[in-house]
Amino acid sequence: xxxxxxxxxxxxxxxxxxxxxxxxxxxYTRATGKSVMLKIRPVDPYNILSGYYxxxxxxxxxxxxxxxAKDVSGNLVYAIIEKGSDGVWHPVSLTxxxxxxxxxxxxxxxxxxxxxxxxxxxxxxxxxxDKRDEIEKGLRENRDQARAEIKVDSKGNAALVRLLIxxxxxxx
Amino acid sequence: MAPEPNRSVKFxxxxxxxxxxxxxxxxxxxxxxxxxxxxxxxxxxxxxxSRLLAAVLFTLASLLIGGGVISFVAAHxxxxxxxxxxxxxxxxxxxxxxxxxxxxxxSGWPRLxxxxxxxxxxxxxxxxxxLAQIYQVSGSWYGLFGVWAVGVLLMSWAxxxxxxxxxxxxxxxxxxxxxxxxxxxRLATVYPFLLAITLLPLAWVIRSRVLYTLTFLGLICALPAxxxxxxxxxxxxxxxxxxxxxxxxxxxxxxxxxxxxxxxxTPLVNLGIAALASGAFLWSFxxxxxxxxxxxxxxxYWLIPAGCAVAAGVAAIAxxxxxxxxxxxxxxxxxxxxxxxVCLAMPSYRFNRVLPVIITNLAALVIAGVCIGRGILEERxxxxxxxxxxxxxxxxxxxxxxxxxxLLKSVAFILCGIITMIxxxxxxxxxxxxxxxxx
Numbered sequence: 001x002x003x004x005x006x007x008x009x010x011x012x013x014x015x016x017x018x019x020x021x022x023x024x025x026x027x028y029t030r031a032t033g034k035s036v037m038l039k040i041r042p043v044d045p046y047n048i049l050s051g052y053y054x055x056x057x058x059x060x061x062x063x064x065x066x067x068x069a070k071d072v073s074g075n076l077v078y079a080i081i082e083k084g085s086d087g088v089w090h091p092v093s094l095t096x097x098x099x100x101x102x103x104x105x106x107x108x109x110x111x112x113x114x115x116x117x118x119x120x121x122x123x124x125x126x127x128x129x130d131k132r133d134e135i136e137k138g139l140r141e142n143r144d145q146a147r148a149e150i151k152v153d154s155k156g157n158a159a160l161v162r163l164l165i166x167x168x169x170x171x172x
Numbered sequence: 173m174a175p176e177p178n179r180s181v182k183f184x185x186x187x188x189x190x191x192x193x194x195x196x197x198x199x200x201x202x203x204x205x206x207x208x209x210x211x212x213x214x215x216x217x218x219x220x221x222s223r224l225l226a227a228v229l230f231t232l233a234s235l236l237i238g239g240g241v242i243s244f245v246a247a248h249x250x251x252x253x254x255x256x257x258x259x260x261x262x263x264x265x266x267x268x269x270x271x272x273x274x275x276x277x278x279s280g281w282p283r284l285x286x287x288x289x290x291x292x293x294x295x296x297x298x299x300x301x302x303l304a305q306i307y308q309v310s311g312s313w314y315g316l317f318g319v320w321a322v323g324v325l326l327m328s329w330a331x332x333x334x335x336x337x338x339x340x341x342x343x344x345x346x347x348x349x350x351x352x353x354x355x356x357x358r359l360a361t362v363y364p365f366l367l368a369i370t371l372l373p374l375a376w377v378i379r380s381r382v383l384y385t386l387t388f389l390g391l392i393c394a395l396p397a398x399x400x401x402x403x404x405x406x407x408x409x410x411x412x413x414x415x416x417x418x419x420x421x422x423x424x425x426x427x428x429x430x431x432x433x434x435x436x437x438t439p440l441v442n443l444g445i446a447a448l449a450s451g452a453f454l455w456s457f458x459x460x461x462x463x464x465x466x467x468x469x470x471x472x473y474w475l476i477p478a479g480c481a482v483a484a485g486v487a488a489i490a491x492x493x494x495x496x497x498x499x500x501x502x503x504x505x506x507x508x509x510x511x512x513x514v515c516l517a518m519p520s521y522r523f524n525r526v527l528p529v530i531i532t533n534l535a536a537l538v539i540a541g542v543c544i545g546r547g548i549l550e551e552r553x554x555x556x557x558x559x560x561x562x563x564x565x566x567x568x569x570x571x572x573x574x575x576x577x578x579l580l581k582s583v584a585f586i587l588c589g590i591i592t593m594i595x596x597x598x599x600x601x602x603x604x605x606x607x608x609x610x611x
Contacts, residue, residue, distance in 0.1 A: 004277065004330075011330035012269050015296050015323040019262065022300055022319070023307035030307075053305075114355070119310075126305040128250040160308040 029159035033151030036081070036089050036107060036158075040146040053124040054135060054163070056148060059091055060109065063118055066094040077113040078156055079120070082106050088147065094118070098156060110156035122150050122160040131170065138165035177211050179379060180435040188214045230287035231335065238268070238291040257306055261299045268292035276331065286333060293324045293336050297343065314350025317343045325370055334380035337371055341390040348394060352401035357471070360401065364394045364477040376433065385439040388423070392416030392447045395481065399474040405467025408474070410455050410532075411518055415478040415485075417447030418511040422485030425504050429492035441503075442555070445539060448510050449562060452536040455514075456566065457573060458529045461521060482511070499549050506542040510535050536566050544595070548602065 001009075041057040059065050060079045063072070072094050081089040083105045092106065099108050111120040125148070127135055139146055147164040162171040178184070191208065194200035200208075209215070241264065252260070269292045276285025297320040303309070304316065321344035328336035344367060352360035367390050375384035392413065399412040421444025427437035454460060489504045496504060513535035517528040540563035547556020567588055571581060 005273075007330040008269075008273055011323075011326040012266070014326045015265070016262070018319055018323050019265075019296070019299055019303060022303045023309055026307040026309055121310045122308070124308070124310040126308060130250060160310070 025157055026159040029153040029157045030151050030161065033153040033157075033159060034107065035161070036083075036150050036152055037087055037164075038081075038148050038150060039088050039090075040148055053126045054139070056123050056125055056160075056163075058120075058122075058148070060111075060120070061117055061123070063094060063113065063116070065091040072096055072113060075112055075114070077111050077118060078108040079111055079118065080106055080108050107152050108156045109152055109158050120158045122148070122158045125160060125163050125170070127170065134168075135163075135165065135170060138168060142166040178434045180381075181217055183435070184212045184214065185217055187212060188217065227283040227286065230284045231290060234287040234291035235294070238294060254306055258303070261302055265292055265295050265299055268295055286331070286335070289327065289331055289333065290335050290339070293327055293339055296320065296323050296327075312350060312354055314347045314354070318347035318351065321347055329374055332374070332378045334375065334378060334383040337374055337380070337383040338386055340371060341367070341386055345390055345393060345397075349397050349401070352398055357398070357402040358473050360398060361473045361476055363398070364391050364481070367391060367394065379433065379435075381435055381439055384433075384436050385443055388416075388420040388440055388443055391481065392420060392443070395474070395478050398477065402471040402474045403467030404471075405465035407464050407466035408518065410451050411515055412474060412478050413451040414448055414511050414514040415481040417444045417451065418507060419481040419485040419488075420444030420447060421507040422488045422504070425496070425500065425507065426488035426492040429496045429500055431495075444507065445543065448507075448514070449536065449539045449543075452510070452514060452532050452539060453562070453566065453569075455517065455532040456529065456536050457569070458525075461525055461528050464521060485511075499545075503542055503546060506538060510538050510542075513538065533566070533570070537563065540566065 038058045038060065041059055041061065060081060066079065074096055076096065078095050078098055080092040080095065080099060080102070082092045084090050089107070094113070095108075098110075102108060109120050111118045142165050145166055149161045149164065151159045151161055153159075162169055164170075187208070191200065191205050195202065195205055249257070268288050272285045272288030272292055274285065275281040275288060279285075297316070300316050300319055304311070321340050324336050324343065325340045327333070328340055344363070348360055348363040352363075367387060371383065371387040371390075374380075375387060393416075395412040395416045396409040399408045400406055420440050424437045424440030424442075424444055427433055427435075427440065485507075489508070493501065493504070513531050517531040517535070520527040520531060540559045543555050543559025543562065545559075547553065547559060567584075571584075
C-alpha cells in the first residue's frame, strides 16, 4: 500500500469515526439508560417549531424549579429528579457533583447551567416534515399534557426517546 | 531560497507569445528559448486550461448528482426505518469515496475522482446533520460545522485538494462565528492561528493560488468577527479588518519581491488592498463614527491574532525589502501608511468626532493613489481603473453625504477635475518618456 492510499484510507476512517461518534453517546444511553417521563413546560406559542425540530422546555430547564439553585456554581451541574405518583419525574435539587447512592425513585441528569437556563441535550426533537403541522397543533391544544420520554444512563447522560402529545406518540 | 518560475497560466501564455519576437530581434537564442520553454512548460498550458475546465465540469456534475441522490433519499426518508437509514448514510459516503479514489488514482480520470471526493465531503457534512436528527442529538448549531471542518481538513490533506480546502475555510468560519458568540469568545482567539497553520502549508505544497488567497480571506474575515464577538460591539472592527488586509498586502509584496511562489503575490496584494479599501470607505462616512460602540475595554484577546497579523506583515516586508525595487518599496510603504492611518483614526475618535473621518478619507485617498500608481507603473489597466473608480465613488459619496453649498461643491468638483487632468498629463509624459527610452 503506497502512502497516498494509506492517507486516503486514514482520512476516510477518521470521517467514519467522527460520524460514529456523533450519535454514540445517545445510542449508549438509549441502550443502557433508565426510562424517565418528563413534563414539558408550555413553550412560547409563536416559537414552538424552529425549522425541522420542536424546541422543548422542561420543568428541569428552569433553575428556579430547584430549591437552592442559586448556590450552584460553574457550568456542569446534575439535576436530581424524583418519580411522582403520576409517573412523571419532578425536580428535587441541583448540584455540582454527581450524587452517589441515590434511592431507587431518584435519578441525576447531567446538564449545562448558565444562570437562566439549564440544558441537558434533550431540548430539540427532530420531526419529519409531514408531521410538523400536526405536532404544532397538538402542542398548542395539549400544552399541559405534553410529555417526553427520555433515558438516563449511569453517568447521568440523557437521551430523548419519544414525544407524547395527547394520545399521539412521536418516535423518530 | 532561489526564486521560482511564475506558474500562472496567464503569465506563461503571454511569455510564450513573446518568445518568437525575442528570437527575431536577436535578444534570445534558440537554445535559450528552448530552456525557457522547458522551464515554464509551455506545452502544458493548453492542457492545464482543458484540465481546469474538466475539473469544473466534473465538480458541477458531481454536485448535481449528489443533490439528486440526496433529494431522492429525502423523498423516501420518512418511510425508512432507523437501521437502513444509517446504513444508507454510511453507504453513500463510502460509495462516493471509493469511486472517487478509483477514478483519481487508478483509472486515469483524476479530475472526475477529485470531484467525487469533494462531493463525498459535502455528503459527510449532510450525514452529520442527519445522524443527529435520527438519534435526537441536541447541541449547538455551530458544532456540526466544526466537526465537518475537521473531517474535511483531513481529507483535503490526504488527497491534496484545494477545493476541499476551500470547504474547510467556509465551514470553519461558520463554526468560529457561532462558537465565539456562544460565550467562547476568548477560546475562539486560536481560530486564525489554526486556519493559517492547517491550510497555508497545504496551499503552498499544492501550489494553489485560490486556496492560498482564500485562506487569507478567511483570516481577514475572522479577525473582525473575533473583535465583534469579544467586545460585543463593532468599535474596533476597522482595526481588526485593517490588520488582516495589511497582512495580505504585505505577504503579497513579499511573494512578488522575492520570487518565492511569485504567482501568489498579485492576488494577495489585490485582496489586501480590497480589504483596506472596503474598511476605509465604510468608515469614511461620518455616521459610522457617530454610532460607534467601543464595547467592553477589558476584552482585548482579539488583539493577539490581530497583532500577530501585523507583526507577520511587517516581518514579510522587512524580509523582502532588500529585494524590492523603488516602486515596490513605495507600494510597501503605502500599505504601512494606510494601516497606520486607519489605526490612528480610532484613538483620534476619543478627542474629536471629525478627525477620524478626515483620517479615514485620507487613508482611502492613499489607497486610490497606490492603485492608480500601480496601474500606471505596472501597466495594469484593471487596477488603474479600480483606483480611479474608487476615488470617484469617494468624491460622489462625500458630495451626497454633506449638505454644503452648491458653490463649495462646484469648487470641489473643479479641483478634482484639475487634479485628474494633471494626473492624465503626467501619465502621458511618462508614456512619452518610456517610448523614447525604448526607441
